[in-house]
Amino acid sequence: MKGKGSINPKITLHMENEKTLIHDFDLNLICDYFGRLERQGPGSPESTIRALSFIDNFSNELNIADFACGTGGQTMTLAQNTKGTITGLDLSPDFIKKFNTNAAKLGLQNRVKGIVGSMDNLPFQNEEFDVIWSEGAIANIGFEKGLNYWKGFLKKDGYIAVTYESWFTDERPNEIEKFWVNAVPEIGTIGHNISIMQKAGYSFVAAFTLSEKCWTDTFFIPQKAIQKAFLEKNAGNKAAEAFVEYMKYEAELYSKYKQYYGYVFYIGKKI
Ligand SMILES: C[S@@+](CC[C@H](N)C(=O)[O-])C[C@H]1O[C@@H](n2cnc3c(N)ncnc32)[C@H](O)[C@@H]1O
Numbered sequence: 001m002k003g004k005g006s007i008n009p010k011i012t013l014h015m016e017n018e019k020t021l022i023h024d025f026d027l028n029l030i031c032d033y034f035g036r037l038e039r040q041g042p043g044s045p046e047s048t049i050r051a052l053s054f055i056d057n058f059s060n061e062l063n064i065a066d067f068a069c070g071t072g073g074q075t076m077t078l079a080q081n082t083k084g085t086i087t088g089l090d091l092s093p094d095f096i097k098k099f100n101t102n103a104a105k106l107g108l109q110n111r112v113k114g115i116v117g118s119m120d121n122l123p124f125q126n127e128e129f130d131v132i133w134s135e136g137a138i139a140n141i142g143f144e145k146g147l148n149y150w151k152g153f154l155k156k157d158g159y160i161a162v163t164y165e166s167w168f169t170d171e172r173p174n175e176i177e178k179f180w181v182n183a184v185p186e187i188g189t190i191g192h193n194i195s196i197m198q199k200a201g202y203s204f205v206a207a208f209t210l211s212e213k214c215w216t217d218t219f220f221i222p223q224k225a226i227q228k229a230f231l232e233k234n235a236g237n238k239a240a241e242a243f244v245e246y247m248k249y250e251a252e253l254y255s256k257y258k259q260y261y262g263y264v265f266y267i268g269k270k271i
Helices: 027-034 045-052 073-080 093-105 143-151 174-183 190-199 212-233 238-257
Strands: 013-015 020-022 063-067 085-090 112-116 129-134 154-167 202-209 261-270
Touching: 027 093, 027 212, 027 238, 045 073, 045 154, 045 202, 045 261, 063 073, 073 085, 073 093, 073 112, 073 129, 085 093, 093 112, 129 143, 143 154, 143 190, 154 174, 154 190, 154 202, 174 238, 190 202, 190 261, 212 238, 212 261
Parallel strands: 063 085, 063 129, 085 112, 129 154
Antiparallel strands: 013 020, 154 261, 202 261
8 A cells, every 4th residue: 555645755656557646645545445455455364474483482472563554454363373462553543443443353452452653753662572563564664764763672582574565586677667666766676675684683584475366365356346335435536536546557567567576575583
């Protein structure tokens, strides 16, 4: 989920095919769209559990943070596969409301709590967490900046696990290069990103690419099911129409160029 303005002023939505710039999607519109979905970005329970398997002591009572948790798709999977407490943090009050409702529905409210906040200005103590998790969101503050800033909130030997947009090849067609450099200016190859993680003071634990299903089955296909209702609710709203077109365009690009890029899970251990 990427949007200009309230979510990340650095991101400009640019429909390369129609040469249209889409300005000023407000947070309410984006949250209305993505709040209808279980997840707000590519991912799956399987990939969350796979990443968790690289964390030595995950069956202990850990203190876990999930930054930019959205409505908590991955957080609930984490909670169901660990014993400790999880604090989810997201900029969107609407998402956090849904997050806490979801936790309560699953009987997890005593261990899982969502709070509103920004991941570049965290309300936590130094070295508070055993594990910091973040799926599909670190680009909003920058991969390097996020890894460096968040490290202060991790205990020594604590783990970080993030998914991040990454190139799978050294070169790629212009259309997809422009689209992703526009959305995530820092986007790099997997090797480059691992090196950033190591320079930030983590030892490298694992990296794996998210499967195509993480994009199609849990992200693009569920969107098709909600677009009609979203457009009906926002009838006559040009920004809403343009936003749906943008999301369709992102799905088309993925099907055309998926061999060149994707999300990668990066797991590191604080030294
Ligand atoms: C692509 S969604 C990912 C949500 C969820 N982790 C998932 O994978 O389904 C990105 C999330 O980042 C949140 N976000 C963007 N900028 C943020 C910031 N500065 N601090 C906290 N959350 C932020 C958005 O509200 C949104 O929920």
